[in-house]
Amino acid sequence: MNETPxxxxxxxxxxxxxxxxxxxxxxxxxxxHRALMEALDAAEADPDCRALVLTGAGRGFCAGQDLGDRMQVEDGEPPDLGATIEAAYNPLVRKLRALPFPTVCAVNGVAAGAGANIALACDIVLAxxxxxxxxxxxxxxxxxxSGGTWTLPRLVGRxxxxxxAMLAEPVSAERAEAWGMIWxxxxxxxxxxxxQKLAAYLATQPTVGLVLIRRALDASNTHTLDQQLDLERDLQREAGRTPDYAEGVRAFMEKRTPRFTGRRA
Incomplete structure (x- = not known):
C-alpha cells in the first residue's frame, strides 16, 4: 500500500x-483529493515556491474518478455526482487556475476523464x-x-x-500537440x-508577470476588444509596479542576466 496518495x-x-x-x-x-489540495495549499503558502510540476506515478497520469469510491446511498438512490464535483473537482480546478505561480503538467501514459481536464487546467502541458x-x-x-467543456473548445475549437466529448476517442500526445491542446x-x-528543466526556468522568471499573463489570456475569449484593451492596461500597470519589472529594465540596460525575485512589492 502506498504511504500517501x-x-x-x-x-x-x-x-x-x-x-x-x-x-x-x-x-x-x-x-x-484531500492530499492534493493540501499539497497545493502548502505550495501556495511557501514564498520560495515559484513554479509547480504536476505528474502521476507509474504507467499513467490519472484515470479520472475512481468509480469504486463513489458510495450508493442506503435507499438505493443514485449518487449526487454534482455534489462530488462541487466538493472536490471544482475547487481543485479553481485552485490550479488561481495559483500565484505557473504550473506545468507532465502527462505520462493515460489522462482520462477528469484526469485529462485537470492536466489541461495547468498553464503548460508536456506529454x-x-x-x-x-x-x-x-x-x-x-x-x-473539471472544466472540460470550457477548456476544450478554447484549445481545439468547437x-x-x-x-x-461525444465519441470519447483517445488523442495521442503528438496529435494533441498538433491540435494545440498541449504545448x-x-x-x-x-x-x-x-x-523539471521547465519548472526550474520558470522559477527564475518574473512570477507576478507570468500569472498576469494567465489572467489576461483566460479573460480574452469572453471580452470584447475594448474590454481586453482595458484589462491589458490594468494588468500592465500592475506588472510595471513590481520589483521584477525594474530589475528587468536595469538588466537590459546593463546587458546582463536579470535576477528576478518573484516578489509583488
Whole structure:
C-alpha cells in the first residue's frame, strides 16, 4: 500500500506534486483529493515556491474518478455526482487556475476523464509520446467536467471538442500537440527531465508577470476588444509596479542576466 496518495518533492524554487495511486492509474478518491489540495495549499503558502510540476506515478497520469469510491446511498438512490464535483473537482480546478505561480503538467501514459481536464487546467502541458488524452465521460453517460467543456473548445475549437466529448476517442500526445491542446510531446524517457528543466526556468522568471499573463489570456475569449484593451492596461500597470519589472529594465540596460525575485512589492 502506498504511504500517501500524493507525493511532494521540493526543488530550488519549485515543487513536483505526484499523484500516487499507481495501482489505480492514479484515479481520484476522497483521500487523494484531500492530499492534493493540501499539497497545493502548502505550495501556495511557501514564498520560495515559484513554479509547480504536476505528474502521476507509474504507467499513467490519472484515470479520472475512481468509480469504486463513489458510495450508493442506503435507499438505493443514485449518487449526487454534482455534489462530488462541487466538493472536490471544482475547487481543485479553481485552485490550479488561481495559483500565484505557473504550473506545468507532465502527462505520462493515460489522462482520462477528469484526469485529462485537470492536466489541461495547468498553464503548460508536456506529454510523453505514449500519453493519451481521453474524454471518457460519454462512455458512462456523463458530460465532461473539471472544466472540460470550457477548456476544450478554447484549445481545439468547437468541432473537435464536440467530437472528442461525444465519441470519447483517445488523442495521442503528438496529435494533441498538433491540435494545440498541449504545448509539447516529448520522448517518454525525457518527460520528467524536460518538466523539471521547465519548472526550474520558470522559477527564475518574473512570477507576478507570468500569472498576469494567465489572467489576461483566460479573460480574452469572453471580452470584447475594448474590454481586453482595458484589462491589458490594468494588468500592465500592475506588472510595471513590481520589483521584477525594474530589475528587468536595469538588466537590459546593463546587458546582463536579470535576477528576478518573484516578489509583488
Amino acid at each position: 500524493v507525493r511532494v518533492d521540493v526543488g530550488q524554487g519549485w515543487r513536483i506534486i505526484t499523484l500516487n495511486r499507481p495501482d489505480k492509474l492514479n484515479a481520484f478518491n476522497e483521500a487523494m 510523453g509520446r505514449s500519453a493519451k488524452f481521453i474524454q471518457a465521460f460519454a462512455r458512462i453517460g456523463l458530460i465532461p467536467d 468541432a473537435r471538442a464536440m467530437a472528442l 509539447k510531446a516529448v520522448d517518454d524517457e525525457r518527460l520528467m527531465e524536460e518538466a
